[in-house]
Amino acid sequence: MSNTTTLKIIYTSDIHGNAMPILYGTNESADLGLAKYATIVKQIQNENENVLVLDNGDLIQGTPLMTHYVKEHADEENPMVGILNRIGVEAGVIGNHEFNFGKEILLDAINNSSFPWLSANLVNDKGDPYFGKPYITKSFSNNLKVAVVGVTTHYIPNWESPGHITGIEFKDALATLKTWVEYIHKEEKPDILIASYHGGFERDLETGEPTESLTGENQGYAMCQEIEGIDILLTGHQHRILTREINGVLVAQPGNNGKMYGSIDIGLDKSKNDKWQVTSKKAEIISIGEVDADEDILHYMKEIETSTQNWLDQPIGFIDGNMTIEDPFKTRIQKHPFIQFIQDVQIEESGVDISVTALLTNDSKGFNPTVTMRDIVSNYMFPNTLVVLELTGSEIKEALERTAQYFVLNDAGEIIVNPTYVTPKPQHYNYDMWEGINYIINVSQPVGARIENVTYHGQPLKDNENYHVVMNNYRATGGGNYDMFKNKPVIKEIQKDMVELIHAYFDKHKTVKINTKSNFEVRV
Structure with a gap:
């Protein structure tokens, strides 16, 4: 067994309904969307042994495609989820815009998914995660064990229609993440712990000075400073493009609308104590670029895309x-x-x-x-x-x-x-x-x-x-x-x-x- 290995994490955030490589306002082609991303994911999966594919929320709302889906095709599989199923996403996180069409559409999307949706701080009246799992673990080759815990900005009740969030308590994302990180390290003993947070940063990443009123909407900076045991913090919500290390935590944010994705490479070594140790970690935000859209995804999308275009041209x-x-x-x-x-x-x-x-x-x-x-x-x-x-x-x-x-x-x-x-x-x-x-x-x-x-x-x-x-x-x-x-x-x-x-x-x-x-x- 080799004493070294690598893990590649690729993730999207704030896709906002962009499946197809077009701008619906003009119908012009564009270098964005999950159909193009699917081609990239398949290539990365073929070229790397240990790959983890994640989505960080705000997936199902934002384009005419999804508006039309909800109005005319809601009894069918959610197309955004259908694409993520086909490209092998391991987990998604609940974003604030997931609630925009109402809880029924969101629950249908979750039920359509072949992967779990994570949000440890969105809980029911018993205090249990409302949407199922708070975290997942996955074992890779060489017994490498990775944990992913998801949390969502708890500021959602300040924006969303009350009827769309009935029965859900939005607990503080920072405090909840701290509790679950401690639990996961104690019970699961992962080699790498990834926090996937649908939220962003409340302070300047260099100076630490507040960049917004500290309402709790964004807590990424505090998470890096106040929680021990996070190796990587994947963020979103703010639609920023960034990578950095804060207090030893590698952070990333890949913009919005499927124009870019986050790519994180983790190097590990187990020469000492027969336990994997992180020796390097690097994050990049990469443009989708001019890659061809995946033919299988285009075929899957053909019927609803045609219906959407006919609706738009009325x-x-x-x-x-x-x-x-x-x-x-x-x-x-x-x-x-x-x-x-x-x-x-x-x-x-x-x-x-x-x-x-x-x-x-x-x-x-x-x-x-x-x-x-x-x-x-x-x-x-x-x-x-x-x-x-x-x-x-x-x-x-x-x-x-x-x-x-x-x-x-x-x-x-x-x-x-x-x-x-x-x-x-x-x-x-x-x-x-x-x-x-x-x-x-x-x-x-x-x-x-x-x-x-x-x-x-x-x-x-x-x-x-x-x-x-x-x-x-x-x-x-x-x-x-x-x-x-x-x-x-x-x-x-x-x-x-x-x-x-x-x-x-x-x-x-x-x-x-x-x-x-x-x-x-x-x-x-």
Whole structure:
């Protein structure tokens, strides 16, 4: 028996429904997705003796493919899971976006899987892991034993619709991981322990300085500093591209949307004490690149992909005027017809006259004169539903001050996007625009004192008066650190998601004539 061996770990994170090597908004080919990754996995498995393939969560939501699957094909095998089954994934981790379509879709995906889904800190009322296993062990050649424990950011209740997470307790990921790492070392005695965490880093990896308010959403840095016995920490959630060693723990994060994957090589030696010792560890983040997609996967995907493309190409309405987005920054500082359209949909559906929305991504292009389903899902990619909250005038002003943090002034005194909304993770979706009230954001004023002249129906907004406001469910639960919305009275919940509501709006108003109301101003 050889005294040396190696282990190769390859893993994905935040695939977000990207199975096929295309961009659905334009249908252009792209170097991303699990079909291409499958080719790489097979090659690595053929060339290496000890290979461990993992997925770190946020797998089943994020593309029109998956939206269409849930709407029309949910009685069939989840295609994302079907691909991972075929490429030999050993374990997956529950991500926060796994809950977006509801618990039934997630449980079906888990039941479809030939591999376990790990999340030690998501527990039932008895304190046991809700989704089954907290960890796995696997033995390789030369009696090499590897353990993988999975945990999920416990911040999910701050974002997700309560009905999607009923019966699940979200325990602190850091404390839970510490407990299970100690247990695994005592009971399993693995040669290598891998923690796979659907979460990211709350501090600068070099200086240790906080990079976000320490809410507990991301705890990767603390895990490396405070937990003994982790050899490798696989991370995700933030969509960052990084490798580093922190306090002796090798960490990695492979971006998002299946554009890259993590590759970790571990060297081991058992010359001393007849026990494997780690002698080297190296991590790389590698682009999927121009490799051909796996033919077996393309064949497996053919039927649902064809159905998805037919669905996307359906014309459903028309725009009279220009509703295309040329500059996302300008769209956020001056009322744009597309934002007006979304506000109008929310107001008509909810029956209230104050609405909140955001331009969800800088990739949004708005609508051309003929609107297809492809246009809708490209602009509104999250399966958000709507909630009407009862808020006081002072709470509305507090929310406006929160959204005003999106802007700062550069050295020339020009308004720009606050860098914290760009790195380490783009969060443009956390800048809100309001309808039904008039207001000014004065960026030259200090944070917390930027909102001026807030009026409702021509009168000053009253701090102690109650107002009904419609917004998406993510924001209504306080998502994006809008804590002023947490636990506020819910007047109405609209269970249809925004894709359905926009479709229904076009059914009612076949041709939408643009009519932009300039109700806010961003200035210095």
